[in-house]
Amino acid sequence: MSIPSRRAKDRIVTALLYSLMAAVILLLAGVLAFIVKNGLSALSWDFLTQPPRDAMTRGGIYTPLIGSIQLIAVAMAFAFPVGVLTAVYLVEWARDGLFTRTLRLAVRSLAGVPSVVFGLFGLSFFVVVLGFGASLLSAGLTLGCLVLPVIVGASEAALSAVPRDYRDASYAMGATKWQTIRKVVLPAAFPSILTGAILAVGRVAGETAPIIFTGAAFFTPRVARSLLEPVMALPYHILVLATAGTAIDETRPIQYGTVLVLLVLVLGVTLVGVLFRAKLRMEKRR
Amino acid sequence: MTPKIKIQTTAMDLWYDQFQALKAIDIAIPERAVTAFIGPSGCGKSSFLRCLNRMNDFIPAARVDGQVLLDGRNIYGAGEDVIALRRQVGMVFQRPNPFPASIWDNVAYGPRLHGITNRRTLEGIVEGSLRGAALWDEVKDKLRSPALSLSGGQQQRLCIARAIAVEPEVLLMDEPTSALDPMATARIEELVRILKEHFTVAIVTHNMQQAARISDETAFFLNGEIVETGPTQRLFTSPRDGRTEDYITGRFG
Amino acid sequence: MKDQSALKADRLPRALIAAVATSGLAIMLFILFFLLKESLPALRETTLGELMTGAFWYPTAEPAEFGLLPLLMGSVSVTLLTSALALPFSLGLAVFLAEVCPSALREIFKPLLEILGFFPSVVLGFLGMVVLAPWLQERFSLLTGLNLLNASLLMGIMILPIVASLAEDALSSVPRDLRDASYALGATGFETTWRVVLPAALPGILQACLLGVMRAIGETMVVLMASGGAALIPRSVMDPVRPLTSTIAAEMGETPIGSAHYHVLFFAGLLLLIMTLSINVGALWIERRGRKWRT
Ligand SMILES: Nc1ncnc2c1ncn2[C@@H]1O[C@H](COP(=O)(O)OP(=O)(O)OP(=O)(O)O)[C@@H](O)[C@H]1O
Ligand SMILES: [Mg+2]
Numbered sequence: 001m002s003i004p005s006r007r008a009k010d011r012i013v014t015a016l017l018y019s020l021m022a023a024v025i026l027l028l029a030g031v032l033a034f035i036v037k038n039g040l041s042a043l044s045w046d047f048l049t050q051p052p053r054d055a056m057t058r059g060g061i062y063t064p065l066i067g068s069i070q071l072i073a074v075a076m077a078f079a080f081p082v083g084v085l086t087a088v089y090l091v092e093w094a095r096d097g098l099f100t101r102t103l104r105l106a107v108r109s110l111a112g113v114p115s116v117v118f119g120l121f122g123l124s125f126f127v128v129v130l131g132f133g134a135s136l137l138s139a140g141l142t143l144g145c146l147v148l149p150v151i152v153g154a155s156e157a158a159l160s161a162v163p164r165d166y167r168d169a170s171y172a173m174g175a176t177k178w179q180t181i182r183k184v185v186l187p188a189a190f191p192s193i194l195t196g197a198i199l200a201v202g203r204v205a206g207e208t209a210p211i212i213f214t215g216a217a218f219f220t221p222r223v224a225r226s227l228l229e230p231v232m233a234l235p236y237h238i239l240v241l242a243t244a245g246t247a248i249d250e251t252r253p254i255q256y257g258t259v260l261v262l263l264v265l266v267l268g269v270t271l272v273g274v275l276f277r278a279k280l281r282m283e284k285r286r
Numbered sequence: 287m288t289p290k291i292k293i294q295t296t297a298m299d300l301w302y303d304q305f306q307a308l309k310a311i312d313i314a315i316p317e318r319a320v321t322a323f324i325g326p327s328g329c330g331k332s333s334f335l336r337c338l339n340r341m342n343d344f345i346p347a348a349r350v351d352g353q354v355l356l357d358g359r360n361i362y363g364a365g366e367d368v369i370a371l372r373r374q375v376g377m378v379f380q381r382p383n384p385f386p387a388s389i390w391d392n393v394a395y396g397p398r399l400h401g402i403t404n405r406r407t408l409e410g411i412v413e414g415s416l417r418g419a420a421l422w423d424e425v426k427d428k429l430r431s432p433a434l435s436l437s438g439g440q441q442q443r444l445c446i447a448r449a450i451a452v453e454p455e456v457l458l459m460d461e462p463t464s465a466l467d468p469m470a471t472a473r474i475e476e477l478v479r480i481l482k483e484h485f486t487v488a489i490v491t492h493n494m495q496q497a498a499r500i501s502d503e504t505a506f507f508l509n510g511e512i513v514e515t516g517p518t519q520r521l522f523t524s525p526r527d528g529r530t531e532d533y534i535t536g537r538f539g
Numbered sequence: 540m541k542d543q544s545a546l547k548a549d550r551l552p553r554a555l556i557a558a559v560a561t562s563g564l565a566i567m568l569f570i571l572f573f574l575l576k577e578s579l580p581a582l583r584e585t586t587l588g589e590l591m592t593g594a595f596w597y598p599t600a601e602p603a604e605f606g607l608l609p610l611l612m613g614s615v616s617v618t619l620l621t622s623a624l625a626l627p628f629s630l631g632l633a634v635f636l637a638e639v640c641p642s643a644l645r646e647i648f649k650p651l652l653e654i655l656g657f658f659p660s661v662v663l664g665f666l667g668m669v670v671l672a673p674w675l676q677e678r679f680s681l682l683t684g685l686n687l688l689n690a691s692l693l694m695g696i697m698i699l700p701i702v703a704s705l706a707e708d709a710l711s712s713v714p715r716d717l718r719d720a721s722y723a724l725g726a727t728g729f730e731t732t733w734r735v736v737l738p739a740a741l742p743g744i745l746q747a748c749l750l751g752v753m754r755a756i757g758e759t760m761v762v763l764m765a766s767g768g769a770a771l772i773p774r775s776v777m778d779p780v781r782p783l784t785s786t787i788a789a790e791m792g793e794t795p796i797g798s799a800h801y802h803v804l805f806f807a808g809l810l811l812l813i814m815t816l817s818i819n820v821g822a823l824w825i826e827r828r829g830r831k832w833r834t
Contacts, residue, residue, distance in 0.1 A: 006727050006730070007727060009727070009729055010727040010728050010729040010730070013729045014639055014728070014729070016631070017631055017632075017634060017635035017639050018635070018639070020628060020631045020632050020635055021632065021635055021640070021648060024632065024651070024652065024655065024699070025648075025651060027655075027696070028651055028654065028655050031658075031666065034666075034670065035662070035666075081559075082559055082562050082563075085556050085559040085560060086559065086560040086562070086563050088556055088560075089556045089557055089559070089560035090560065093553055093556070093557070102564060103560060103561070103563060103564050105823075106563050106564040106566075106567040106568070107563045107564075107567075108819065108823070109567055109816055109819055110563060110566060110567050110570075112750075112753050112757075112815045112816065112818070112819040113567075113570060113757070113812060113815060113816075114756065114757025114758070114759070114784060114808075114811050114812070114815055115757065115758075115759060116757070116759040116784045116787050116788050116808065116811070117570065117574070117757070117808045117811055117812050117815075118570075119787075119788070119791070120573070120574060120577070120787065120791070120804075120805055120808040121566075121569065121570045121573050121574065123791070124573040124574075124576070124577050124805075125569060125573055128796060129573075145566050148562075148563060148566065149563070152563065176548050176549050177549050177553075178548070178549045178552040178553065202657050203657075205659070206657075206658075206659025206660070206661065206662070207659070208659070208660070208661045208759070208760050209759035209760060209763075209784070209788050212788055212791070212792060213791045213792045235659055235661040235760075236661075238661050238662070238665055239661055239664075239760070239763070239764065242665055242668055242669075242764065243668075243763075243764060252669070255665065255669075259662055259665055262659060262661075262662065263658070263659070263662055266657055266658075266659055267654060267657060270653075270654070270657045271654075274650055274653065
């Protein structure tokens with residue numbers, strides 16, 4: 001092939017790749033603009049602070065909003081400590097034995113389990129066997145299992161990035177391994193671990209399939225006051241209004257509003273995580 | 287008898303943003319000879335070499351002023367075809383960098399790029415290039431095995447074979463033996479002496495004995511400037527500049 | 540002496556943390572156990588052959604028919620169409636980010652892509668219902684715009700950022716020297732990418748694609764909302780489908796615990812789990828092979 005035609009091919013491919021990027025940006029901008037435009041009209045202070053009324057054809061999304069936050073809290077209360085400690089074990093203590101390899105494989109496999117299968121697991125284990133029923137606790141724990149591998153992964157990376165010197169300095173002062181981990185390694189890794197956890201919150205907030213039959217309720221008249229009550233949740237609320245409500249078309253504004261709130265919640269949390277991470281990277285570079 | 291000049295730079299400057307890495311370089315590289323570039327670390331030898339096949343184009347901050355004439359043509363002139371230029375001016379890098387593919391595919395890569403598809407022709411080029419790089423006898427029975435299974439020295443000779451497979455006129459070598467053991471280094475040095483029968487070789491080296499052993503001409507760089515150039519023999523026995531003398535006698539590093 | 544006592548002092552925290560760490564393993568084993576336990580009773584109601592080859596899914600009819608074939612075909616068809624639409628696009632984006640994009644632009648574009656990756660799937664499914672479905676319906680004069688194509692397009696948007704960012708990592712980890720070697724032989728950018736960088740990054744790229752496929756098989760909300768939900772073996776991309784995931788999500792809430800239907804739904808979950816775990820194993824195998832091949 002001649003050089004001009006080779007060069008032409010190069011140019012064409014480059015142009016094509018640029019247009020892919022442009023397409024993604026347009027798509028993202030279009031979707032965001034569409035949701036904001038349609039959702040904004042439904043949004044008001046009352047929308048956020050009033051529970052749904054009149055068979056959910058009116059009113060706000062207070063109950064599902066609080067429910068989502070409660071679910072996040074339960075899920076993280078389980079997944080954060082367990083995930084971080086698992087990572088501590090894997091990074092600091094694990095030797096390359098059978099147990100470690102099995103544990104790694106399990107965590108990795110867990111990351112690939114479909115979310116609806118987590119739902120089935122939660123149903124048979126938390127709801128039925130442990131007898132928690134369809135409740136905030138069951139749904140939250142199910143979500144916790146789902147994000148566990150995310151937190152383990154982020155924490156592992158954070159812990160491995162702590163320089164050897166820190167540990168050596170601590171050992172040199174006669175500290176035990178556990179003291180070193182607690183006083184030196186974990187504090188040094190904490191900001192990155194936190195970033196991972198923040199991103200995990202974004203993930204939990206948007207998940208629907210695992211909670212459908214473990215504790216998300218079609219409708220509850222009030223916010224759950226105990227762990228054993230079912231809760232409403234934003235993503236499930238969207239599903240219900242859009243597919244199973246009595247007045248799917250009439251409640252469109254509420255649906256758009258709920259979608260917008262969920263998106264702001266998820267992307268807001270994520271954005272905090274992303275910015276936090278960017279800041280950490282910048283500091284590290286210095 | 288003065289040999290023909292293959293590459294001539296005149297008043298060549300190289301800037302990385304605000305930092306001037308090369309200052310007013312005037313140098314003549316004779317055809318079918320080995321020209322060695324020596325100098326302390328960071329003085330701009332690699333940068334200089336990369337100017338000669340325009341590999342600096344990939345560094346957004348890099349800017350070249352002045353002229354680099356290859357057979358009298360300014361390679362920084364308008365209308366210069368960089369692809370054709372790089373085919374004419376080949377390069378061997380500091381660390382052996384074979385592609386993670388078979389030995390055969392490594393050598394055939396360049397010729398295929400430039401449009402050779404005939405299997406027979408390619409076979410011939412591969413064999414010829416491997417022979418030219420003094421590697422044929424060692425690999426002729428395993429041309430299909432991965433290039434990365436070769437030893438470091440063999441990998442570097444494979445890279446030389448890959449470079450000469452596109453029939454360049456000039457070969458740029460940036461410290462080609464610095465990652466190799468003494469035995470492998472000796473083989474590459476021997477090869478360089480043979481290569482100059484067909485190619486113009488410009489080689490950067492940190493090793494002054496190496497420069498003395500293999501080169502015909504030597505240029506001494508310091509802080510982005512050329513301090514002294516001349517026939518290797520002369521430059522090493524009676525340097526004209528005090529700084530050259532200090533460097534080759536090891537008085538500074 | 541000192542080391543001895545230090546070791547002793549560490550023994551308790553170490554044992555406790557090891558115990559906590561085991562919960563990851565325990566959860567995975569429990570998932571396997573409970574899915575098996577709850578799905579095997581399904582074989583009392585029907586046979587494995589009927590489940591896997593039965594063409595009719597009438598779980599609430601009298602007598603009920605539990606043919607998972609249409610649901611399986613639904614999952615497979617959505618996954619295949621999604622892959623066909625989204626994988627080339629994702630790889631193109633990855634190449635763009637790793638090889639073409641100026642670094643200043645990349646700093647902006649990568650976070651944008653990441654944002655897309657954080658879209659909750661229920662939001663995408665919702666968009667499928669309110670935007671894509673009416674458009675498809677009108678444009679192609681269909682009975683419904685909720686179909687295989689709709690779900691696959693949205694699913695494509697979902698896996699795009701995942702595959703693109705993983706593949707970009709794979710491409711970026713190809714050493715700079717290889718590109719230099721190629722350029723120094725007179726290759727163009729495209730030739731270097733196509734003939735050197737992509738082959739060198741192949742294991743990582745395959746892995747990225749596999750993880751994308753895995754997500755597509757397991758994704759629930761998009762198909763639940765946008766695929767139309769008809770348990771039929773699709774004949775065209777405009778046919779509605781009912782993949783395994785959405786069937787479970789839609790029906791599990793309505794079925795009595797312990798019924799035949801309940802157990803068959805668990806069996807469907809088991810199938811999903813087997814499929815995704817085998818893909819995971821495949822990805823692991825590629826990773827091992829890739830590592831061996833490189834050294
Ligand atoms: N991409 C770049 N951007 C900015 N400055 C650069 C770049 N590459 C090299 N430099 C600077 O240019 C100067 C010359 O570098 P060069 O690599 O050419 O030195 P060298 O003589 O080859 O050194 P060595 O013997 O260590 O290989 C150095 O000061 C270096 O810091
Ligand atoms: Mg150098």
